[in-house]
Amino acid sequence: MSASLAPECNQVKEQYDNCFLKWYSEKFLRGTATSDECESLFKQYEQCLSKALKARGIDSMLREAREDNRENDAEHMRPKP
Amino acid sequence: MKIFQQSSEFDYSWEEVSTSNWRKYGPxxxxxxxxxxxxxxxxxxxPHTGILRTERLITCKQSAPKWVLSILGGQDTSLVYETSYVDPAHKKVTMCAMNITWSDVLSVRETCVYQPSSSAPDAKTNFVQRAEITALCGGWQKIKNSIEQFTVERFQQNAAKGKEGFEMVLEMSRKVFAEQREMLRLQQESKILQEARI
Known part of the structure; x- marks a missing residue:
C-alpha cells in the first residue's frame, strides 16, 4: 500500500487499507457487505490525518475542491435505469 | 484548452482490476x-444505489522544469483530489481527479472509467481516460499555450507509466492471490501445516 502524506499516520493507514481491501474484494464486490467493518480503523486514521491536513492548510483547499466536484457527484451518484 | 484521451484493455477481469486499482500506487x-x-x-x-464513493488525496513529487515553476510558483509537492464511484451492480468504476495545487493558474481534470470489456466481459476490462487541461493564468496566449502543451505532454508520459505500473500491480495481485489460495488448499489438506498454523 502507499504511504500517507503524514508519516505519523502510516501505521494506522496501513491497517485501515488492508481491512478495506479485504472487505472490498470479499464482501462489497460479491454483494454481501452489510456494514462497513473497517469504520473504527478509518476513524483512527481520519483523526490522525485531519490534524496533518489542518496544520498544512490543506483542509481549506479540500473544501474548495469539494465544491468544484459537485457536478461529478451529481452525474456519477445518479441511479441508473 | 487541450484534451488528452486514450482507451485500452486490460487482460484481467473487472473484479481484479477494480480491486487492484486501490493499490495502484503501492510498492x-x-x-x-x-x-x-x-x-x-x-x-x-x-444506501439507494449501492455506489461506493471515495475521496482520496494524492501527493506527487514535483518535477516540472524551472521555467514552469517560475510561472506557477515553486513548490516541491503537488496535490490531486480524486473522487471515485464504484457501482458494483453495473460493474463500473469512475474516477474523477483534479489538481488542487496551482488551481488558480492551471486546471487539470481527468476522468477514468473501468468497465468489463464487451468482447470478453468476464476476462477483460476496458479502460477509458480523458483529461482536460486549461491554463487559467492571465497574460499572453503564448505562455498559456506553452503551459498547456507542457502539461499535456507530461500527462501523456505519466499516463503511459501509470498503465505500465498498473500492469505490474495486476500481475503481482494475481500471483499473490493464487499463492494464498494454494497455501489455504495445502493447509486444509496437510495435517502438519494445520498444526504449524502457517
Missing part, C-alpha cells in the same frame, strides 16, 4: 515514483 508499482502518498479522506456507500 508493486515501480513506474510511478512521482506519487509519494495516497490518503483516503472519506468513504461512503449510497
Amino acid at each position: 508493486w508499482n515501480e513506474k510511478t515514483p512521482h506519487v509519494i502518498a495516497v490518503d483516503t479522506i472519506s468513504r461512503t456507500i449510497d
Whole structure:
C-alpha cells in the first residue's frame, strides 16, 4: 500500500487499507457487505490525518475542491435505469 | 484548452482490476515514483444505489522544469483530489481527479472509467481516460499555450507509466492471490501445516 502524506499516520493507514481491501474484494464486490467493518480503523486514521491536513492548510483547499466536484457527484451518484 | 484521451484493455477481469486499482500506487508499482502518498479522506456507500464513493488525496513529487515553476510558483509537492464511484451492480468504476495545487493558474481534470470489456466481459476490462487541461493564468496566449502543451505532454508520459505500473500491480495481485489460495488448499489438506498454523 502507499504511504500517507503524514508519516505519523502510516501505521494506522496501513491497517485501515488492508481491512478495506479485504472487505472490498470479499464482501462489497460479491454483494454481501452489510456494514462497513473497517469504520473504527478509518476513524483512527481520519483523526490522525485531519490534524496533518489542518496544520498544512490543506483542509481549506479540500473544501474548495469539494465544491468544484459537485457536478461529478451529481452525474456519477445518479441511479441508473 | 487541450484534451488528452486514450482507451485500452486490460487482460484481467473487472473484479481484479477494480480491486487492484486501490493499490495502484503501492510498492508493486515501480513506474510511478512521482506519487509519494495516497490518503483516503472519506468513504461512503449510497444506501439507494449501492455506489461506493471515495475521496482520496494524492501527493506527487514535483518535477516540472524551472521555467514552469517560475510561472506557477515553486513548490516541491503537488496535490490531486480524486473522487471515485464504484457501482458494483453495473460493474463500473469512475474516477474523477483534479489538481488542487496551482488551481488558480492551471486546471487539470481527468476522468477514468473501468468497465468489463464487451468482447470478453468476464476476462477483460476496458479502460477509458480523458483529461482536460486549461491554463487559467492571465497574460499572453503564448505562455498559456506553452503551459498547456507542457502539461499535456507530461500527462501523456505519466499516463503511459501509470498503465505500465498498473500492469505490474495486476500481475503481482494475481500471483499473490493464487499463492494464498494454494497455501489455504495445502493447509486444509496437510495435517502438519494445520498444526504449524502457517
